[in-house]
Structure formats: C-alpha cells, structure tokens
Amino acid sequence: MALNTSPEAPLPVGEVSRLIGGWIDRLGAVWVEGQIIQLSPRPGAGMAFLTLRDPSRDVSISVTCFRDVFDRVKDVIGEGARVVVHAKPVWYGRGGTLSLRAADIRPVGIGELLARLEQLKKSLAAEGLFAADRKRPLPFLPQRIGMVTGRASDAERDVLHTAHERWPAVRFERRHTAVQGVRAVPQLIEAIKELDAHPEVDVIIVTRGGGSMEDLLPFSDERLVRAVADCRTPVVSAIGHEADAPLLDLVADLRSRTPTHAAKDTVPDVGEERERVRELRERAYRVINGFLDREAGRLAEVMSRPAMADPHALVADRAEEVESLLGRARRTLGHRLERAEDELTHTRARVVALSPAATLQRGYAVLRREDGTVIRAPEETAEGDKLRARVAEGEFGVTVGPHA
Template structure:
C-alpha cells in the first residue's frame, strides 16, 4: 500500500502515533501532503493587514509580506501582477484588504498564501482614489510642464491663500519679508480642511486672479493627515489652478506631502517656508550681484581706458608724431632729387634730338635744289611756273625763267635741240 493511499485511508483525524508506529514510519512527503490537505480545506478568506514589504519582479508572480494590524504576525503571499495593477497604487506601509488562500509548498513544506484579490483600505483606499484622479487629469494634459508659467522676478503683489492666523501664513510672510522687506501681500484667509474648504479656496483664487496688482498667488497650509489635505487634491481646485492666468505656487504640508495641487501649480514649494523664499529675490544677494556688476563694469572700463591709453602712447611714440616735419623733409629731398634727374634726362633728350635735327637738316640741304644751284646748275620753269626738265617740254621762242643760286633770269628759247643717243642695235651693227 502506497503512502498516499494510507494517507487517504488513515486521514488527518487519526490519533497520534503510538510506540509501534516507529517500526512503520511515514514518509516526509506523506506528512507534507497531509498538512497541505488540512490547510487548503480552510479555503480563501478576506483579511485586513498592512503591507510591510512588496517585491515587484519582472515576471507575472509578485511577492509581498503582510502583517497583522494588531499583533506581530506576518506572512508571505504571492499574487499575479494583474491583481496588483487592478488594485491601484499598493505601496509599503499601506493597509489593504486581501483575499488569501492558505497553502503549503510541497517541496519545502512552507506555509504560504495565494492572494487573488487586493484592495486598499483606510488611507490606502484614499490613495487609490487620488491616484485614479491623478491619472485621469494627467491624461488630459493638465500636468504638462510646458504649460507652467515662470514666476516674475519681483512681483508687485503676492496673493496668499491660507488659514487665518496659521503658521503657514506667518512662515510665508516672515521669510518673504526677510528676503525682500518691501514685498506686498494680499491675504485671503480661508478654511484649509473640511467639506467647505474647496469652495472658499476657489472663491479666493478667483478674486486674486482677477486682481491686476497681484503677480503671483501662493496657496499654503501646514502639515496634516491625508484626510486633512484632501481639499488640495480636489478636481475642481486643480482645474481652477490650471485655468488661472496668474502663476500659482503650491506650498502644502511638508516635503513628503504630495497633493495633486503640486502637479498642476506653476511652482511646487516643499513647505510654506520654502514658498516664502522662492517667490521673491533675496535683497542681500541682489545687492551683492549689483556690487559685483559694478565692480566688473569698473574693471572693464579701467581695462578699456588702459588699452586705449597704451595705443595712444604707442602712436605718440612713433617718429612721425615726435617730429612731423621729418617726413616732409625726406619727401622734399626725394622730390628735389627726382626733379634733378628729370632735368638731366630732359637736357639729354633735347641734346640728342638737336643732333638728330642737325643731321636731318644736313641731309635735307644736301638733297635740296638750292644745293644743286650752289654747285652752278640752274632750274628752268615756264611762264606758268611748271618745271622744264626736257627739251620736249618747251619750244623755240618760248620764254622761260632760269633760277640760279643767287637769283632768277628771264630767257628766250632760240633753239631746242634734243640730244640723240645710239640704239643698241645700231651700235651692234
């Protein structure tokens, strides 16, 4: 008979082991399966516990450790990823209501629980509701950083929405006044918790947003529980801040408090004190910056003056500035030398041209008719002045004019005898 059949037949309701049972020991697997059967007959049960550890993994199975809200009892549970995703934001320290089914791991005999449903309860339920609201508003684009308006460097007026005579009001005004004593506040005291807080905050926001003398609006409140800070996660307030034309600063609670107003505001201050420091500049720092700028300007002007003085001294130290006429003297000497060279060159050119002219005149005179006449020849011309070079150009009885070297003679042609010459043929014969 196998161990499993024995377990089924004897069952967990049998009496404890007797002395003789040591001779017939059960296997460890039989014991684990018997315990597993006893435990799993309990079925699933709803429990309320606190999440003290949540180990998210990349796979579908997730591990979390739950602790009883009253006693120091903790168990390990597994659940599918989609169970956690459907539950909303489940974080460490949150109180939840979970549907657990106890079971025994067959290989290790360890008690564990399988979680098939989980939902936040108490503050966890509020956080889940706020997370769903945040996701819906984010999907509409209300938290887009590109839509945030930068705060003015020095606001003419600061609108402050806070509780009357509250620490938040004193912190904002005191810290802002310490940084910039001339800051002007327009305070609107409202409820900052409870069912009527949102209505009053919306009214004050609309009034300050319409005031042209207000350049920035601060919504401030000190710390508090999650329920106390619920008005600052109200959808109507979030949409009103998004629609406001004046930059809005959110200064709610402490650093760990994160109402939805922080996401839509143009600037999120960690505390009211931090808001007072960020809405106005520090006068001491600004005066220091002004002094530094003045010092840099003086240094820049002094450096520029020194540079220009150095350049001026350099120009004044040049020879032309020390003795301006020195350049003119040099130029005058160069001009005189150039003029002398030009005159010498001109004289040489004229002398050469004169010699050439004399040569041309001598040649012309040697070739002129007068030179011929000077050698004893005469030139004949008829009465009309035409030159007579041959006998055939005149006739007997013609009056001619004979030009001599020292005058002219009128002559009468008594005879015209041409000179005869022998032909080559006759000479040959």
C-alpha cells in the first residue's frame, strides 16, 4: 500500500520501521537452505545466533533460535555445515534489522546422516547397550581368535602379521565378508554369530581399513550393533583409523585404534612375557633367599645359646640335683618309718597289756550264759544254771551251786 509522503510531510523513522515490521509479520514461515558461516551458541543464554550464507550469490542473513532448537542438532552442525532451516522473518524495529527466527534446523548431506546416527546412538545408549558394566574382559592368551574382515584386506594382513610377531603360535578362525555396501551388514552379522558359536574361539576381532563416512556406515547399523551386544564372546572393534568412530566401537568390549592395535590388544608379546617371567623368577629367588637367610640367622642365634651349645651340661646339672633330692627323700622317709615303727611297738605293748587275754593269763575267767551274755554279779545267776567259763587256755562248762 503506497504512502502519501512528501518533503514537507515525511514519515518518522520509527513509523517507517513499524510499517515494515507489520508487513513482515504478515509473511509466513519458509524453508531456507544455506551454509553456516558464523555460529554463536553463547553458553547459558536462552538464544543461539548463526549466520546463513548462499555461496552462489554471496548473500547472508542472520538467524536466531531458542536454545532447545539448537540443542537438538548442536552435536552434528558447525561452521561450514549446510542446513535447512524452517524460519519466520522477524523485523527488529529498534535496530532496523531483518533476521529469521528458526523453529527447526536440519542438517543436509553428511550432516543429516550424522544427525540420524546421533539419534540412534542416544537411543541405544538409553537401552544400556554401551554401558561399561556390560564390557567383558579379554582372555590373556586366546585359544583361537575369530576375525571378521574383508578378503585379502590390509587390515587382515596387519592383524595377522602383528599377532604372529607377538605370539607365533597364535591361531585364527577367519570369516571374509563385504565391509561396505548393502551386503555388508547381513554378512557381518552371520560371520559374527558363527564365530560366537565356535567352541574354540575366545575373542572376535571385527576390522577393516579406513574409508569415508559412507563406507563405514555398515559398522553403525543398528542390527549389527545389537548382534554384537548379544554375543557371549568378547568382541574387539578395529574399524578404520583412530578418528573414525562407528557405533560398533561403543558396543564392543574393546575399541582398538587401528587393526594393528587390535592385534596388540588381543595377543600378548612372547618376548615381554618371557621378560616378565624372568623378572618374577628373580624376585621370587630374592624373596626365598632373603627368607632362608633370616631363618638361618635365627637358627644360628638359637644354636649359640648355652643350652643348645652343650645340652649334656644341663642334663648333668639336673642329674646332680635329682640325686640330691633323691637322697634327701630317702633319709626323710627312713626317719619317718623308724618313728612309725617305735610308735607301733609302744601301741602294741599297751594293747597287749590292756587286752582281756592278758587278764585271763593271770588266772581270771569270764562266765557267760548259753546265749553269750557275760555274768557280772552273783545275783544274775541262780542255783543250777549252766554257764560257760572262759580261761586263758580255753573254755569249759560249769553249774552254779548254792550262793554263799
């Protein structure tokens, strides 16, 4: 709508800015594609600021978005990335500037691929497939190593050469598969399952050389990641170079930087182990010798004591003491026996003197009835009673006569 203005009746700047803002507000949201040439996330702020450029026309425009919109793609975009933005034009009247307010930002090309992988990574991590407590330790010396790789690949040669240099007797169970393209994922999964079921395979190495991100996509496939998570056998991932990071690295029990490092991480070095055994033997020798030296010193100290230097001297001293104690015991016992014998002789003489037999020897007699009752007085008898008289030399019967 045209405005009626003139040099005599101009519009104020603020009015013009207001009118422009009102016209722009009537515009709807649009999808815009461009390359990020400046990115200012401003940590802690509620807004993020970026500048999109059209390289073919050398035109740039400022874009703002709320923090939650930026956080959804912050891991997969950066300066130089191509993005598609769903935004609405916004006019800032005070500064007289036009910008786009983004409600959605989507990477394109590699960026879009990275965004999908990042989403899958977060989903699998939430399930716990990458948790550290699921990692299994590798065996010290594998009985047989399973290896999944491309046929006649540099990665295969690196693993075999390094492993046999470190431990010549090491054995491999190899499975050759496609390592890129549409056939790679099914073949990789089948090979891993075969080796996981093999009774002699103690560890599985999945390896290939470096390549573009598209070449390494099979090793970030969700089906392959889940197949490795279900393995009972420890799995080592050695995909590409150290900078490459497929999702297989996160689910594997060990991530090796390169195929050569996979061999080093899986197979011990025979020379290093021999040196370690030698050091342990020397340490054990020193410990045992130290123990024997200490015990020999203690034994020498004990043997130097008088009791051990001449043990018969102690026995001789004790023998004299025993002999002295034995003589004292004999003398004491003899004195006690002599005193007991004298006491016994005196007691016997008194007993003999006081016994009834001695009285009978002096001519006395003991009268008893037939029932054995002793007669102590004449009144206890009657004329004609039959009694027994006991004298020193025997007994005889008597008849009681008349009392005097």
